[in-house]
Amino acid sequence: MPVYYALCCPGLEDVVSAEIGECDLEVLVAEARLGWVIFAGGGTGAALPVLRSVDAVGLWLGSLDGLEPGAEGLCQIEEWAASLEVSDALAHVRAIRDLPRLPHFRVSAHRVGTHSYTSMDLAAAVGGGIQRDTGWPVRMRGYDINIVLRVTGRRAMAGLELCDSAAEGAGPRPGGAARLKRGVAHCLVRMLGLAGPELVMDPMCGTGSIVLECVHLHPGARVLGGDMDGRALGIAAERSRAVSPAPGWVRWDARAIPLRSGCVDGVVCNLPFGRRVGSHRRNEHLYPGFFRELYRVLRPGGRAVLLTLEKRMTERLISKHHGLRVAGVRVVELSGLHPSVYELEKLA
Numbered sequence: 499m500p501v502y503y504a505l506c507c508p509g510l511e512d513v514v515s516a517e518i519g520e521c522d523l524e525v526l527v528a529e530a531r532l533g534w535v536i537f538a539g540g541g542t543g544a545a546l547p548v549l550r551s552v553d554a555v556g557l558w559l560g561s562l563d564g565l566e567p568g569a570e571g572l573c574q575i576e577e578w579a580a581s582l583e584v585s586d587a588l589a590h591v592r593a594i595r596d597l598p599r600l601p602h603f604r605v606s607a608h609r610v611g612t613h614s615y616t617s618m619d620l621a622a623a624v625g626g627g628i629q630r631d632t633g634w635p636v637r638m639r640g641y642d643i644n645i646v647l648r649v650t651g652r653r654a655m656a657g658l659e660l661c662d663s664a665a666e667g668a669g670p671r672p673g674g675a676a677r678l679k680r681g682v683a684h685c686l687v688r689m690l691g692l693a694g695p696e697l698v699m700d701p702m703c704g705t706g707s708i709v710l711e712c713v714h715l716h717p718g719a720r721v722l723g724g725d726m727d728g729r730a731l732g733i734a735a736e737r738s739r740a741v742s743p744a745p746g747w748v749r750w751d752a753r754a755i756p757l758r759s760g761c762v763d764g765v766v767c768n769l770p771f772g773r774r775v776g777s778h779r780r781n782e783h784l785y786p787g788f789f790r791e792l793y794r795v796l797r798p799g800g801r802a803v804l805l806t807l808e809k810r811m812t813e814r815l816i817s818k819h820h821g822l823r824v825a826g827v828r829v830v831e832l833s834g835l836h837p838s839v840y841e842l843e844k845l846a
């Protein structure tokens with residue numbers, strides 16, 4: 499039975515595991531903040547269901563514990579790479595697509611933690627080990643096989659990539675606006691944990707990543723996306739042209755949402771961090787009005803999932819609304835930042 503890895507946003511492994519479990523696949527490793535999940539099941543790569551909560555999926559080659567942070571760690575990981583049975587995994591890929599006898603490969607390394615070497619050093623060491631074992635030629639562009647290496651502290655995981663959905667939804671970003679990766683957007687909507695909601699919305703939807711996942715997970719609900727940026731809304735509407743049922747897109751100020759009180763079941767929002775979008779000073783004007791509206795439009799028992807880097811401001815504002823209960827808080831890792839995800843419930 500093939501064993502796979504899924505790359506995901508560190509801090510959301512349990513949410514990813516839930517989706518994998520729903521696809522009758524068996525989760526083997528899902529440690530918090532590792533940024534990957536190992537699972538088994540299904541047929542060859544082609545039969546794997548589309549997982550919307552992950553950034554990439556591939557065949558698991560092996561894991562290494564106790565990686566030395568010093569220079570000796572590079573020799574250690576090269577030896578380990580030479581022992582990975584990459585050729586066996588290749589047989590699975592050959593069942594899905596045509597490959598030359600000696601495929602060109604590259605190694606994509608990502609490293610988190612304190613080490614005396616860089617991701618590039620790790621990629622070269624692993625590449626050297628694999629080449630020694632297989633004789634495959636290296637090619638950085640136009641390669642046939644991408645070997646994925648993830649190092650978190652003293653733990654390493656290597657896999658043979660089958661699909662990378664991180665780029666999904668790539669395209670125009672008005673004014674460099676932030677765009678949430680589909681995997682993270684999907685996880686946030688899952689964390690809402692609502693069964694059969696009537697109305698779900700993202701009040702600062704930008705180009706619509708979260709709204710598209712709301713439609714996917716709650717096809718029976720009315721889904722709304724609002725934003726004050728007309729260009730972003732235009733792109734969002736374009737992205738949703740093939741989506742059914744079609745979500746509604748509204749230009750509004752999230753401090754004055756044109757909806758009656760107590761009518762919304764669920765709110766999911768990636769609030770401006772004040773880094774790429776807006777500023778801390780602008781957030782001081784935005785957040786209080788937004789929380790007042792959030793509290794007003796949520797029905798009693800309604801839930802919200804909010805992603806933000808403005809933790810002190812958010813916690814201060816939550817504490818001001820006594821009818822808002824914090825159901826959960828966690829830190830995730832996004833592009834080198836560590837925002838928090840707040841799960842809130844409006845008390846009945």
Ligand SMILES: C[S@@+](CC[C@H](N)C(=O)[O-])C[C@H]1O[C@@H](n2cnc3c(N)ncnc32)[C@H](O)[C@@H]1O
Pocket residue numbers: 675676677678700701702703704705706707708724725726727730750751752753767768769770771775776784
């Ligand atoms: C971090 S982005 C989130 C974009 C999108 N949800 C995503 O995750 O891809 C924040 C969005 O908040 C919008 N925004 C900022 N202030 C707003 C306000 N007062 N009312 C409505 N939208 C606002 C910005 O235009 C921007 O699109």
